[in-house]
Amino acid sequence: MQALYAQLLVGLINGSFYALLSLGLAVIFGMLNIINFAHGALYMMGAFTAYFLLHLTGIGYWWALLIAPIVVGIFGMVLERTMLQWLAGLDHLYGLLLTFGIALIVQGVFQNYFGSSGLPYAIPDYPQIGEWRGLQGGMNLGFMFLPVYRGWVVIFSLVVCLATWFLIEKTRLGAYLRAATENPTLVRAFGINVPRMITLTYGLGVGLAALAGVLSAPINQVRPLMGADLIIVVFAVVVIGGMGSIMGSIITGFALGVIEGLTKYFYPEASNTVVFVLMVLVLLVKPTGLTGRAA
């Protein structure tokens, strides 16, 4: 049973990354009509930014959680201003090709300097309150041993996902965003700067990817290709869940992570492929995806 709970936890963690990444993809697709193939590379950049912050400037994990998404988000906004914005009005496929090229460049540059092996990033050991050593160590829940950091990743990701959902579905800014997704020309006529909103949206989506990268750095090590295979799984998650609903992305992401974790326990040979197999099944039964609109 211990092993089953451990795999479920790993599944929940992977699910948080799927949720954070597919959420960003959905938000970006809504505003820019682009599938951001560079999402995996930007996730990797988030992890590397945390690594650089620690090893070059001594800035630790907690600040990295804030700084890395901002730095990578700004990088993303520069990409949007200099390149992606010129694709408006063209076929969607050009956005995919352009961001695929950006992903190759970013991953290639990092591979040149850091090879393909992983760089370690320690779990923070502060603040120290009583017995707590930051996020290190673990606690005994009676039925399983829970490493504190892993529990933290799941809870924090869930909070960030729900905050994003709240921002988009329940605030005035989110209302502008949804309106601009439906009809950008009309929203512009109301005096809202839609191009700036598009840039900020891209920054937000990319920032979420970078945040996932920082969260994963202590678990999965920091590697130039850490996002390359992940993004393909996230694409499958997006196909399964559809990009029509924010909450749908979150639920699908976590659910698929858990299913993957269960597969690792019951039939480990299929753990790499289970998400893709589920995608095929969903396409056969309900081609529009679980929550998606027809596209």
Add this chain to the structure above:
Amino acid sequence: MSALTDDSIPVTPRAMRDEMIVFAAMAVLLGLVPLTGIYPFFVMQALCFALLACAFNLLIGYGGLLSFGHAMFLGTAGYCSAHALKVWGVSPEIGIVVGIAGAAVLSVVTGFISIRRQGIYFSMITLALSQLLYFIYLQAPFTHGEDGIQGIPQGYLFGIFNLARPTVLYYVVLAGFLGGFLLIYRTINSPFGEVLKAIRENEPRAISLGYKTDQYKLLAFILSGTIAGFAGSLKVFVAQNASLTDVHWTMSGEIVLMTLVGGLGTIFGPVVGAFVIIAMQQYLAGFGQWVTVIQGVIFVACVLTFRRGVIGEIAHYFRRSL
């Protein structure tokens, strides 16, 4: 959805004549290669990829479907041919047939699944399916995992042509390439190809005219996958191995890049693009990962400034269809 090729030039007898002249020139030039002392292995490899890119282009350029998983046909046909040749010890022609059959079966299955969604979702689905296949081949015993199938015997094609001799092999590969190319050319200019173009330009209108567009798209997908498989089978005789690199998503990306550089939706573009990219990989092999970076830069540059590709720009300049 806006069309990928902004100015389609109608097929006129003159355009057909131009294309046949260019085709004849290409065939003669390629036929003369062994006399020039150019390393034939390089050209054979480029020819295999050129055919692969042409097959891919049939789908994107004329059907408007961007497959991001075409490496799965290359790799599957390669594994099937290699296994048949090495383990069953069949003759080369049977080996090629086995490879093509493998790719055809795969394209029926994957086509049936991926055709259910359009546009960007289609690309993501094909990518995910090819990744699924990658993991299957990684674990399946007959592919020998990371090692791949190596040392494949070349044998005698039809019992006469000794494929171990580079010149003979070269002309066999060239014949295969030209045959495949003509098949694609014929498809594009057939009534079937015209319907395909109509679907690309305006699918709802094609549906309202009574065409079952899903069947057309599925047929195009099967044809494209099968010809891509033929390229994969030919490549087995050139490289004498079948490995996981041929199924990986980076390979699918390279196929897209070749076609983009040469010109999406042009007849000769994929051939030019394949030679450019393969030559680049040969000459820059010493630069390690920078090749990936350069490929990325070419992707970005093509999409931002050079969307018609080499042949597309030439055709646009002369107002011809090439």
